[in-house]
Amino acid sequence: MRLSSLFILALFACGGGNSGPISLERQTFAPSLNVDLAASTRTTNGVYYRDLVHGTGAVALAHDGLDVDYTGWIADGSEFSSSQGTGTYNFVLGVGSVLSGWDEGLAGVAVGTTRQLIIPAALGYGSRGGDGLPPNSNLVYQVVVHASARSAPVEQTSFAASLNVNLGASVKTANGVYVRDLTAGSGAAAAPGQTLTVDYIGWLPDGTKFDASQDSGTTFSFIIGKGKVIAGWDEGLSGVQAGATRKLVIPAQLAYGVTGQNKIPPFANLVFDIVVHSIQ
Numbered sequence: 001m002r003l004s005s006l007f008i009l010a011l012f013a014c015g016g017g018n019s020g021p022i023s024l025e026r027q028t029f030a031p032s033l034n035v036d037l038a039a040s041t042r043t044t045n046g047v048y049y050r051d052l053v054h055g056t057g058a059v060a061l062a063h064d065g066l067d068v069d070y071t072g073w074i075a076d077g078s079e080f081s082s083s084q085g086t087g088t089y090n091f092v093l094g095v096g097s098v099l100s101g102w103d104e105g106l107a108g109v110a111v112g113t114t115r116q117l118i119i120p121a122a123l124g125y126g127s128r129g130g131d132g133l134p135p136n137s138n139l140v141y142q143v144v145v146h147a148s149a150r151s152a153p154v155e156q157t158s159f160a161a162s163l164n165v166n167l168g169a170s171v172k173t174a175n176g177v178y179v180r181d182l183t184a185g186s187g188a189a190a191a192p193g194q195t196l197t198v199d200y201i202g203w204l205p206d207g208t209k210f211d212a213s214q215d216s217g218t219t220f221s222f223i224i225g226k227g228k229v230i231a232g233w234d235e236g237l238s239g240v241q242a243g244a245t246r247k248l249v250i251p252a253q254l255a256y257g258v259t260g261q262n263k264i265p266p267f268a269n270l271v272f273d274i275v276v277h278s279i280q
Contacts, residue, residue: 024048024120024138030077033140035118047105048118052142057111060148062094063251065258065267066106067147073140080133088146092257095175095231099124101139111148117141151252151267154178160207163271165249177236178249182273185241190279192225196237200274210263210270219277230255232270242279248272 024046029035040048060066067088072081083089091098093106101119109115119139121127129135154176159165170178190196197219201212213220222228224237232250240246252267260266 021121021136022138024118027075027138029075029118029140030073032077033073033075034116035140037118040116040118043104045100045104045123046120047101047123049105050116051109051113052116053112053114053144055110055112055114055145057145058148060093060106060109060111060145061150062107063151063253064093065149065151065253066091066093066109066145067258069144069146071142074134074137075140080131090258092253095253097231097257102141102143106143106145109143109145111145114142114144117143149258149267151269154249154251154269157205157269159205159249159271160203162207163203163205164247165271167249170247170249173235173238175231175235175254176251177232177254179236180247181240181244182247183243183245183275185244185276187242188279189239189241190224190237190276192238193223195221195223195280196240196276197221197278197280198274198276200272203271204264204268205271208263233272233274236272237274237276240274240276240279242276245273245275248274 024037036050037048040050042048067090069083069088071079071084073079094103096103099119101117101123104123105117105119106115119141121136121138124137124139125133127135129137155167166180167178170180172178199213199219202210204210225234232248232254235254236248236250237246250270252269255270256264256268258266260268
């Protein structure tokens, strides 16, 4: 079970045990897990963390990319997930790409640290569980932080003149996507759950094209607001109208983050021109 594929389940959470919510303070943990709440720090929303090995590297902040190994257990000591044998796990901290308990419990961690997280079900996989994980399971993780990296802010990125990026003439969304309509559309604004059919071209800041729908000879359709595309598209295309040509400048953490993809290097801010043909 990979954290990124199931993080949304935390939204449905309500507690910590098969028969109903059990608070961490009342939960019985297997001795093998070495859980010591009294020696741990409790976050605002109830995650307990304890550094088993203290790192001396850079301190992780929101929007930093982290490279980690991890193992996860439920309270009875049964292991349910691990990066061992599959390679290290990469994610962007503090943007909702992993469990809420990870985002909260790993804030401020230093590179080189081995941190134990004790996560209430409400910040884990919640009342629905998943992939054999019992509903309402309180979770214990051991996370080894190998490296962190930080992308350049969009505002400090140099864009090729050919991309016609004008941040001053764009609208900045809550999470930092810059939006500018090059051609106005008409009709109802796109809302979550609707299907958009578009053509698009994507570039790196230096003007290198990395993808285009025309290359495949067909338009691209997706459901907006449901995590079917990168977060920067879901946010940046919200409210668009059919017929619009919209330019999006997307920070790396709302695109392909710490890992990159194919021709996209890690921590790359991206530029898209998107032509919206229809909204259904």
